[in-house]
Amino acid sequence: MSEINRRGLLAGAAATAAFGALPVWQARAQAQNTIRIGVLNDQSGLYRDVNGPGSVSCVRQAIADSGVTQRGINVEVLVGDHQNRPDVGSNIARQWMDRDGVDVILDVPTSSVALAINTVVRERNKIFLNSSAATSDLTGAQCSPNTIHWTYDTYMLAKSTGGAMVRAGGDTWFFLTADYAFGHALERDTSNFVRAAGGRVLGGVRTPFPGTDFSGFLVQAQASRAKVIGLANAGGDTINSIKQAAEFGLTRRGVKLAALLMFISDVHSLGLETAQGLVCTETFYWDLNDRTRAFTQRVLPSMPNQLRPGMGQAGCYSAVIHYLKAVADMGAQQAKASGIETVNRMKAMPTDDDAMGQGSIRPDGRRIQPSYLFEVKSPGESRGAWDYYKLLQTTPAEEAFRPLSEGGCSLVRS
Known part of the structure; x- marks a missing residue:
């Protein structure tokens, strides 16, 4: 297991321990109102600058900009390094969803890894928001009711x-x-x-x-x-x-x-x-425009080495903003209950954010702009x-x- 994944899992364990310190009824209520997002990408290899820590920074910025915490919804972020290997990515995804209560897996560059995660997420009725894999098969022959493909494709x-x-x-x-x-x-x-x-x-x-x-x-x-x-x-x-x-x-x-x-x-x-x-x-x-410049100014202080965000990283921000809008609309407990139901709610809502502007999500899961x-x-x-x-x-x-x-x-x- 990679060091970054261990850190993510330790963060999840600490959160579980904090729940356990509360009265049982209160811990359960807090858990039901907590959304867990797993950012899975290349944290150490040739796609590190393209995604890596920069995607995590954009996800955290989206959570801050969404305002959901002011509405009583807790959001936690776990981070994993799939090392551009489908077996490693699949194992992390299974552990996150089966043991750590992750509701959404996000980003996932490297198409072979993304196609593997696509299957794992569907089996568990969770949500896969892919920003950084390019294969158009995610909305073609291997489309899934649990997956939305953001940003770009081949x-x-x-x-x-x-x-x-x-x-x-x-x-x-x-x-x-x-x-x-x-x-x-x-x-x-x-x-x-x-x-x-x-x-x-x-x-x-x-x-x-x-x-x-x-x-x-x-x-x-x-x-x-x-x-x-x-x-x-x-x-x-x-x-x-x-x-x-x-x-x-x-x-x-x-x-x-x-x-x-x-x-x-x-x-x-x-x-x-x-x-x-x-x-x-x-x-x-x-x-590109005033909105993209405003988004960049907000996220820039947390970007590694002051790199400007690229489209895969900006897509992570956009996807999380839209997902959290659906969560706020449905309520955290209902959103956690069924990945397909939440994805359907996301498809029914127009998308709009400072990074990617206006768009929509088609029935095949393709977000267009x-x-x-x-x-x-x-x-x-x-x-x-x-x-x-x-x-x-x-x-x-x-x-x-x-x-x-x-x-x-x-x-x-x-």
């Missing part, structure tokens, strides 16, 4: 970033694909958009996950003579791929890099000199710290994600 990323690259003349592609569920889904969805637009996929290679040396794979990509190298990876893998492509001078030779999933923390790590000109799709940017195509600024264009993006285009919410009728979700009536 279909949306492929349509926005992949479609833009083809329209700009990038009609031949070669993929560097992280060899697990997320990479496979992102390559699949992007390939479909490339072909639909008249482009061709010349080849691809599956890369170890996580990886450090992409030089051999980049040589294969260059040999294909593809105009675009599609990076179907994320986090540290994306950063290393882009750095090594720059060292080889691929972009100077006219090859375009399509960072199909890139976060602002990745741009920060790369620096504008290396990242300038890259395009990426996000559903949140800290400097506009997506934004950004280009990374050059050093000369940036006006100051973290001024990294310029907006190229906005895709409306109803067009950004896969049509409801095409996902194959069993929850959708034909």
